[in-house]
Amino acid sequence: MVRVGVVGATGYTGVELLRLLLAHPEAEPAVVTSRGNAGERLDALFPNLRGQCDLVFQEPDPAALGECDVVFFATPHGVAHAMAAELLKRGTRVIDLSADFRIKDAQVWEHWYNQPHGAPELLGEAVYGLPELNRAQIPEARLVAVPGCYPTAVTLGFLPLLEQQLVDPLRLVADAKSGVSGAGRKAQVGSLLCEASENFKAYGVAGHRHLPEILQTLSLAARSVPQLTFVPHLVPMIRGILATLYATLAHVEVDLQSVYEQRYRDEPCVDVLPAGSQPETRSVRGTNLCRLAVHRPGGADTAVVVSVIDNLVKGASGQAIQNMNLMFGLPETRGLEAIAVLP
Amino acid sequence: MVRVGVVGATGYTGVELLRLLLAHPEAEPAVVTSRGNAGERLDALFPNLRGQCDLVFQEPDPAALGECDVVFFATPHGVAHAMAAELLKRGTRVIDLSADFRIKDAQVWEHWYNQPHGAPELLGEAVYGLPELNRAQIPEARLVAVPGCYPTAVTLGFLPLLEQQLVDPLRLVADAKSGVSGAGRKAQVGSLLCEASENFKAYGVAGHRHLPEILQTLSLAARSVPQLTFVPHLVPMIRGILATLYATLAHVEVDLQSVYEQRYRDEPCVDVLPAGSQPETRSVRGTNLCRLAVHRPGGADTAVVVSVIDNLVKGASGQAIQNMNLMFGLPETRGLEAIAVLP
Amino acid sequence: MVRVGVVGATGYTGVELLRLLLAHPEAEPAVVTSRGNAGERLDALFPNLRGQCDLVFQEPDPAALGECDVVFFATPHGVAHAMAAELLKRGTRVIDLSADFRIKDAQVWEHWYNQPHGAPELLGEAVYGLPELNRAQIPEARLVAVPGCYPTAVTLGFLPLLEQQLVDPLRLVADAKSGVSGAGRKAQVGSLLCEASENFKAYGVAGHRHLPEILQTLSLAARSVPQLTFVPHLVPMIRGILATLYATLAHVEVDLQSVYEQRYRDEPCVDVLPAGSQPETRSVRGTNLCRLAVHRPGGADTAVVVSVIDNLVKGASGQAIQNMNLMFGLPETRGLEAIAVLP
Amino acid sequence: MVRVGVVGATGYTGVELLRLLLAHPEAEPAVVTSRGNAGERLDALFPNLRGQCDLVFQEPDPAALGECDVVFFATPHGVAHAMAAELLKRGTRVIDLSADFRIKDAQVWEHWYNQPHGAPELLGEAVYGLPELNRAQIPEARLVAVPGCYPTAVTLGFLPLLEQQLVDPLRLVADAKSGVSGAGRKAQVGSLLCEASENFKAYGVAGHRHLPEILQTLSLAARSVPQLTFVPHLVPMIRGILATLYATLAHVEVDLQSVYEQRYRDEPCVDVLPAGSQPETRSVRGTNLCRLAVHRPGGADTAVVVSVIDNLVKGASGQAIQNMNLMFGLPETRGLEAIAVLP
The missing domain is CATH 3.40.50.720 (NAD(P)-binding Rossmann-like Domain)
Structure with missing residues (x-):
């Protein structure tokens, strides 16, 4: 115990x-x-x-x-x-x-x-606690830094493209949307139901603290320093992040679906959906899963990746426990097996 | 298995x-x-x-x-x-x-x-599958009728008062409120987000099918035929029922808190909150619990009982499994132990 | 001007x-x-x-x-x-x-x-600024006290019954539900979207400040001191109050629909719905209307009145302007004619 | 009349x-x-x-x-x-x-x-009824085609950049988000409150009917055929569209704020917000306004434009009336002056 x-x-x-x-x-x-x-x-x-x-x-x-x-x-x-x-x-x-x-x-x-x-x-x-990237270092770590919520969703979405250098790293766009729980339990006017429900807005367009964190990880994956336009938005719901990622393909003949399936084949907390799917935040609510879909609309040279997590689980507390499990030699998903409550 | x-x-x-x-x-x-x-x-x-x-x-x-x-x-x-x-x-x-x-x-x-x-x-x-009332008959039953969602919330709230004949059975009021999932997954205009969110209304004031079901059970408890005014309302949320029950006390010197605590002391799925509490539907979301509080505002002769359940769990599927557990000799709450996801 | x-x-x-x-x-x-x-x-x-x-x-x-x-x-x-x-x-x-x-x-x-x-x-x-009750005094008033939101909805609902002494004034129940804007724009944890959405609860069961205000007005109408059990609830939406009122009829042969229609026939801000109707809060959102319906479920001796207002308009600012119009000799609904935005 | x-x-x-x-x-x-x-x-x-x-x-x-x-x-x-x-x-x-x-x-x-x-x-x-583009032709038109909701928000956002050829027309991205009323009042499972609230998802990634409409208008503005990646999303709210637009600047020394303010200076239904602002959908709810903000995050060569409308007003019925006003010689915003109800 x-x-x-x-x-x-x-x-x-x-x-x-x-x-x-x-x-x-x-x-x-x-x-x-x-x-x-x-x-x-x-x-x-x-x-x-x-x-x-x-x-x-x-x-x-x-x-x-x-x-x-x-x-x-x-x-x-x-x-x-x-x-x-x-x-x-x-x-x-x-x-x-x-x-x-x-x-x-x-x-x-x-x-x-x-x-x-x-x-x-x-x-x-300190080990950056994204098991899908740093699983080897986590078991021996004394100090783990659990990734931020946006960085988890965005990084897992971009990783396969950047690791294999399939896209132009200087033209990345991450349009991210988060439920209000991302702002925490602090009493502030902007998080009141009367301010945040029946409303939608962007924020932090000029610069958000998660940007340098994302860039640090993507740089390692891409072995170069990418440029990323990152725009977070506030969704009138409690939990969930959906990140829509846009990248320009360097090679158009690649089979993106296969790239993603291969990359995450053995990952217990990443689920690559079948081609043509649309992940929904509710499908991961309360769970430690990241569900991903990759598209190439109209067969053009833009890849669109959609990534969903529960910001409080895979984006915070669940991922923290996933790290704990690895650090203490427990099965990686122990205590993280609950099925999302739907509806 | x-x-x-x-x-x-x-x-x-x-x-x-x-x-x-x-x-x-x-x-x-x-x-x-x-x-x-x-x-x-x-x-x-x-x-x-x-x-x-x-x-x-x-x-x-x-x-x-x-x-x-x-x-x-x-x-x-x-x-x-x-x-x-x-x-x-x-x-x-x-x-x-x-x-x-x-x-x-x-x-x-x-x-x-x-x-x-x-x-x-x-x-x-057929056994009416409310374990808090019919636990003895359920294990041998071949056919169990799982109670409706409103009847579960209303009946558990009134039971102690009626069993002990503490109130006037001819002046019962149940003002009940349900999330929209109570209307099911059927495609109908009234359940659309655009119709049901940012809105509140009563329905079925003239008569709701759950009324005879509630009266049948309360009659057994009261050993007389009570009269109940039952008004259901639609709450702009997915899950949850809260029933606010009003009854006129026959004896004002009774300790209602103690009556409720005694009645439900050994019930694993009923939680009587401390005096002065306000149960919230989110505290039971996804769980098989009914949480109850009993009040006597201003010390007058009206008892107010507030009862919350998740209409899809204790009000339907969870209660069904609670019955299954009893029928197959399993621990009563097996598979029903999950903690509500909050927020 | x-x-x-x-x-x-x-x-x-x-x-x-x-x-x-x-x-x-x-x-x-x-x-x-x-x-x-x-x-x-x-x-x-x-x-x-x-x-x-x-x-x-x-x-x-x-x-x-x-x-x-x-x-x-x-x-x-x-x-x-x-x-x-x-x-x-x-x-x-x-x-x-x-x-x-x-x-x-x-x-x-x-x-x-x-x-x-x-x-x-x-x-x-000071004149209590409920025009439906005090229209005569308002034009000359120097100081008007605009009624509270719950008192407006509850009082307009009970008035016809009490003025004509059709019900037992000692057995009144008002089960009231309000959107979160009733709690104001103050930064407080309980009003956060993450606390108040997907949730329903009662509050103030032990005593709410609007109770003495309601009783004061109802006493004048009833020419006796009524007893009222008043339980407010918090609805996961921004605007709107719905009050469900229960009263025991003294005379069962009365035509309640006609009583309400007569009482409010000349009131520009009160709309008595046809028999069998269910008022919805969204039908008055942004407007200065109170819509009412009166029922007698099962033909029994309990009257059920449902009353809806927009808590920020007829429950506050709109009613304040209705008073201003009367005080300055303007048409009573000047500036208050907008139609509710629906959906 | x-x-x-x-x-x-x-x-x-x-x-x-x-x-x-x-x-x-x-x-x-x-x-x-x-x-x-x-x-x-x-x-x-x-x-x-x-x-x-x-x-x-x-x-x-x-x-x-x-x-x-x-x-x-x-x-x-x-x-x-x-x-x-x-x-x-x-x-x-x-x-x-x-x-x-x-x-x-x-x-x-x-x-x-x-x-x-x-x-x-x-x-x-048939005249495409976007007054900001075709004001000259509308008064004499016998037949006006009112623009779609997404096309209105996206086109007004991109127009200044494309008309003045400030961006690469082959690398446009429109990440658009709409409230559920965009799906209409049809009874369908996907629009139920229980399916669409507490959830966020993209849809139509492979191709949406509004894409050819947007491209047709942007082609005229750009005097060339642009390429646009258009991804619509469903927001758990009733009304509102927010489009986040991304474009690669051809010239980095341009003053985007001034470009937008000049372009829309005389437009009664387009409001360019001050630099650094974040438009919110609730600020236009029930109104015929499009509010816009333009950003260049980190001073890099990507322009980010955020555009909000009420999909049922400027995105449909309000714009239709704006056209009617022009066709019948009435002031352009007659009947469209209401202020958004907030909160």
């Missing part, structure tokens, strides 16, 4: 982690912390957890957390920097769902996140 | 049955039938089931169904009458999610459902 | 007032104030108003407001108390959309709103 | 036409037809119109329609072909909201709409 701590368990990735961990046959959430809600029962905040556990939020305490085998950080950026180092010293492994260890270049991180990096010395060993 | 057939598996209670059965460790859906979609793969219709099974819809064939241990009917009313008799003869047990065997009096059924009853001879042995 | 000021124009009733006033042929919003957004353009906050005006929020200043013919308060409770007195002294009339002058008994107000009443001396002259 | 007929008034563009016409000070809907609902009152189908008119649906009869000054067709494609010729002979002008006269090449039309073209002889005189 893996003994687990969760720091910052009051947000949406936090409650999703706890939902998944409470149903996980080989993990046990032992410590959950929250600065603002210390002393409260978990199920007072999250009524779906009533009857599932008697956990009470406590103040984040390195000693208590240090008795866990692994600690998840579901915190705003900047929080994990200091605490991660402390926990690693105590021999506790760390899986960080925030952005703190995703960007390898501390200066780039500081530019996009507008504050000093608190643990640049750990960047070298 | 219980070998299961599902007749009429193309509606919402059908796909929900299959989602639950595919994850059930001791049941195996072996035959799924559909007149309209015979020959199609199940996952072509329901993208959440992709990767979970290779089932193909077939025409309803008593021979094939008769090789199952149990057959679920997720059909419109009238269909199960004839086929149930045939299957029972072959030794296959039947769990009917439709209204066909819920009403004990065939004439009452014919009045509300506007057609001749096709199997009045089976009404005697 | 009526010169209008709006205090607290950054909430949902504020923007709705401005939408209606900007389209009103005989009113001109001249001063809009906001403590938090002073200096900002109105259309920076509310993109629907772009191209409609060049108004800029200013600090609330009695001198500037005092040059208006009338000032609307769309503020949290407690704000209008002091400023209203000041404006009335300057000869400016006041229409208060908050609860500050609705309750005639200052002690009752203080009990429910938990603070001292700031202007008890004005309570005597 | 313009005397108006509406053929096929039972769909969403039909009811929207009627909502706008009933509020139009210089038009009068005199005849409304429907094959399926002849004999029914209009307000029985559309509860928002109750109290606005006493119109009754009648069978489509050329004689009755021929007494109108203008007849709108809000019909499925193929219906207007035959009736339009008949009405034009009688001297009645025709505004067709369907696709019947949009495509100039009958063969292209037949390819995409899979049936013979019923009135190729009228294609020569």
Whole structure:
């Protein structure tokens, strides 16, 4: 049984982690912390957890957390920097769902996140926890940086094209759409039902923090620095990301369907749909799956890839557990087998 | 392993049955039938089931169904009458999610459902599958009539008051609200997103088919014939029923909280919330739970009970499986333990 | 042209007032104030108003407001108390959309709103601005208290029954449902799309501030003090209130349909639907109408009245303008004629 | 007063036409037809119109329609072909909201709409009713083809770039998103609330009927045949289209903001937002506006244009009335001045 701590368990990735961990046959959430809600029962905040556990939020305490085998950080950026180092010293492994260890270049991180990096010395060993790319390094990792939600959907969609250099890497477009839970459980006007339902808009057109993260990964895959136009949009629904990716093919005679099927043949969390399919976000809701379809409209030289994930599962907490499973020698999808609830 | 057939598996209670059965460790859906979609793969219709099974819809064939241990009917009313008799003869047990065997009096059924009853001879042995009321009869039943969605929410809410004769049975009000999935997967204008979202309305004020079903059960509980004003409403959401029940107390010194806690103390699928709580439909989404709260506003002589269920689970498919578990000697909540996905 | 000021124009009733006033042929919003957004353009906050005006929020200043013919308060409770007195002294009339002058008994107000009443001396002259009840007093009023949203829907529904003493006033039930805009534009977790959509719940069962307001008006109508069980619920939509009202008939031979049609025959903002109808909230969205239907299910002795309004229009800003029209000798529905946008 | 007929008034563009016409000070809907609902009152189908008119649906009869000054067709494609010729002979002008006269090449039309073209002889005189492009021809037109919803949003977004040849016309991408009302009021499973809410998906990736229409218009603007990758998506909301357009700049030193502001300076129905803005669909809901913003993320050579309309107004019925105003010498925005209802 893996003994687990969760720091910052009051947000949406936090409650999703706890939902998944409470149903996980080989993990046990032992410590959950929250600065603002210390002393409260978990199920007072999250009524779906009533009857599932008697956990009470406590103040984040390195000693208590240090008795866990692994600690998840579901915190705003900047929080994990200091605490991660402390926990690693105590021999506790760390899986960080925030952005703190995703960007390898501390200066780039500081530019996009507008504050000093608190643990640049750990960047070298931090493993970017995208199992479909870094499965080999994850089992031995002490510190895993779980990819962002948009980066997961966009990267898995572009990977086969860039790894095999089938497209012009300087003309990539990712038109991404996310449910409102991507903005978190923070009380802010823009996330109110009255503002976000019956409405659709783009945001962050001028630059979104997930762009450098995506580019870092795609650069490794393409062995060159791609250019990507990335435009996120807000969808009036709770969960789900759909990314529509556009790329110009370098070779038009390639069989894209086969390329994708080969690339992901052995991936338990990536499902390449049959040719002509349209993935829907609801088909992955609550699951750790990424479903993909690849098209070439009109047989022209533009590839269109559509990629869907649940932003809170494969885009955050589920992927974090997928990493935990790999780190602790468990079957990769243990605790992640639930079928999407539909409708 | 219980070998299961599902007749009429193309509606919402059908796909929900299959989602639950595919994850059930001791049941195996072996035959799924559909007149309209015979020959199609199940996952072509329901993208959440992709990767979970290779089932193909077939025409309803008593021979094939008769090789199952149990057959679920997720059909419109009238269909199960004839086929149930045939299957029972072959030794296959039947769990009917439709209204066909819920009403004990065939004439009452014919009045509300506007057609001749096709199997009045089976009404005697049919067990009304509300485990909280009829747990003793279910294990030996050959034929179980799964309660309707509204009747489940309303009956569980009123039961303690009526069994103990704490209220005036002639002044009951049930103001019930259901998500749109209660209307099924049928293509009809009133269920379109453009008609039902951003809107709220009552319907069936003049009389709803669930009224005689509720009265039949409440009569048994109250040992008298109650009068109930039942007004259902349509909520702009997919799943969930919330029933707000009003009753006039006969004795004002009773401790209602304690009455409810005692009544449901050993019920694994009923959760009485602490005094002062407000149950939310999302707290039971995808689960087989009924959560209840009881209030007496202003300390006056009106009891207000709020009851929530997921209409497709405790209100249909989950309750059907709860019955199956009892009929086949399995733990009552086997396959029904998932935690609600929230948000 | 009526010169209008709006205090607290950054909430949902504020923007709705401005939408209606900007389209009103005989009113001109001249001063809009906001403590938090002073200096900002109105259309920076509310993109629907772009191209409609060049108004800029200013600090609330009695001198500037005092040059208006009338000032609307769309503020949290407690704000209008002091400023209203000041404006009335300057000869400016006041229409208060908050609860500050609705309750005639200052002690009752203080009990429910938990603070001292700031202007008890004005309570005597304040007119409760429900034109269907107080049309005679409104034209001369200096100070109008616009009814709350629930009280408007509930009161208009019960009025005919109570005025004519057709029902037992001690057994009234109002099961009310409101869209989320009723909670205002305040950033709070409970109003987030991720919390309030795909969910339904009751709230305030133990006691809601609109209860004493409803009782005060119904007492006048019934010429006795009624007892009302009032349970509000939160509907996953933006706008709309539907109230389902239950009352026990004293005389069963009455023609309820005719009672309602007679009572509201000359009311331009109340629409009694034909017998057997089900009013829908979307049919009044954006309009100042209350649509009503009255039923007697099964011909029994319980009357069921269903009443719908747009909580931000007839439940707040539209009714405020209806009052303004009456106060300034304009046709009662001037500026309130728009047809609901459907779907 | 313009005397108006509406053929096929039972769909969403039909009811929207009627909502706008009933509020139009210089038009009068005199005849409304429907094959399926002849004999029914209009307000029985559309509860928002109750109290606005006493119109009754009648069978489509050329004689009755021929007494109108203008007849709108809000019909499925193929219906207007035959009736339009008949009405034009009688001297009645025709505004067709369907696709019947949009495509100039009958063969292209037949390819995409899979049936013979019923009135190729009228294609020569039919005017494509996009006032921002064809304002000069509309006043004298006998037959106007109102642009499709996606074509309106996409074309207005691309026009300035293509007219001035600022971008590579062979690398255009239009990622478009529409509310569900774009699919009409037809009863079909895919448009059910339970299928379309809490979900997001692309559709028609392999080819959508609006593509040839967009290309036809853009070809005229660009004076060359562009290549466009067009991917429509379904948004879980009722109304609104947002199109995100991507184009590769030929000249990077151009001031795009100024290009757009100049192009649309005198257009009453196009609003170019300030640099850095994000248009939202709710800001145009119920209005005839197209709001646009143009971006160049990271200062790179990709232009990103975001364009929003209400698909039922500027994308259909409002634009039809804008055309009618021009055809009958009325101010262009008469009857189209309502402010969007927000929230």
